[in-house]
Amino acid sequence: MLRLISTLTLALFLGTLTTAQNRATFTVGSATAARGQRATGTIEVPAGSDAALSIPVAVFHGAKLGPVLAIVAGSHGTEYTSIIALEKLIGTLNPAEISGTVIIVPLINIQSFEQKVPHLNPVDKKSMNRWYPGKMDGTQTDRASYLITKQVVEQCDHLIDLHGGDTDESLRPYSYWTKTGSEKQDQISREMVLAFGLDHIIISADRPKDPQASRYLENTATTRGKPSITAEAGHAGTVETDNLNALINGCLHVMRYLKMISGSPSMVEHPVCIEKVVSLPK
Numbered sequence: 001m002l003r004l005i006s007t008l009t010l011a012l013f014l015g016t017l018t019t020a021q022n023r024a025t026f027t028v029g030s031a032t033a034a035r036g037q038r039a040t041g042t043i044e045v046p047a048g049s050d051a052a053l054s055i056p057v058a059v060f061h062g063a064k065l066g067p068v069l070a071i072v073a074g075s076h077g078t079e080y081t082s083i084i085a086l087e088k089l090i091g092t093l094n095p096a097e098i099s100g101t102v103i104i105v106p107l108i109n110i111q112s113f114e115q116k117v118p119h120l121n122p123v124d125k126k127s128m129n130r131w132y133p134g135k136m137d138g139t140q141t142d143r144a145s146y147l148i149t150k151q152v153v154e155q156c157d158h159l160i161d162l163h164g165g166d167t168d169e170s171l172r173p174y175s176y177w178t179k180t181g182s183e184k185q186d187q188i189s190r191e192m193v194l195a196f197g198l199d200h201i202i203i204s205a206d207r208p209k210d211p212q213a214s215r216y217l218e219n220t221a222t223t224r225g226k227p228s229i230t231a232e233a234g235h236a237g238t239v240e241t242d243n244l245n246a247l248i249n250g251c252l253h254v255m256r257y258l259k260m261i262s263g264s265p266s267m268v269e270h271p272v273c274i275e276k277v278v279s280l281p282k
């Protein structure tokens with residue numbers, strides 16, 4: 001019964017989402033994919049008070065209609081597991097087998113990756129997951145955040161933001177589930193997080209509610225009414241097979257839950273849910 005109700009909720013919810021689903025072609029940045037095709041390109045962030053930035057993007061415009069799922073990693077460019085997971089996913093997905101559209105942005109923070117700088121964009125010393133929805137008259141992180149909001153978040157129905165434990169972070173795999181207060185939206189994002197498959201889930205009820213001050217990428221999607229999640233696996237600059245597979249398979253399971261590819265996800269049955277997170281003083 002529970003499964004029937006949740007399937008119905010998903011169907012009703014997806015039924016209300018017409019965003020971009022009927023397009024003959026789908027464009028993100030310089031990547032335009034015809035139906036049943038894959039395209040790669042870049043989101044070009046123009047120079048402003050500091051340097052320009054080219055953010056790579058891949059678009060899989062499925063052969064059949066369905067929701068638009070954005071999967072993003074590398075806002076922290078030394079969280080290698082999440083970046084490599086999306087590189088592998090780009091090589092794995094077949095648009096002929098997809099119902100709907102998948103937007104993959106594997107690495108936002110290019111200079112962090114190239115210079116091996118954890119946490120921040122070395123160009124402007126900002127975390128690239130704290131300045132959403134961004135603005136065009138700010139520094140590189142602001143401009144990149146604005147264009148990702150416009151081209152990725154606003155064009156998708158669901159978003160997964162992947163992280164991978166930074167070079168100075170030792171952590172176990174876990175997901176974030178954001179409670180927005182919208183029952184229908186929260187049920188779908190909850191089922192996305194259970195389908196993703198990580199058995200520790202941090203419940204965030206204190207994220208900003210104002211879409212104009214959303215700060216985080218996932219929060220930029222949730223405050224715009226799109227059921228979305230964040231997942232994290234990896235630690236301390238390592239790329240271990242188990243963590244890599246957890247992120248790749250997690251994305252594929254969410255696609256199965258959203259009926260974008262065949263098969264059914266095995267939902268986590270007894271997750272450890274963490275409702276209170278405390279930062280200890282150093």
Ligand SMILES: [Zn+2]
Nearest residue numbers: 076079163164
């Ligand atoms: Zn991160």
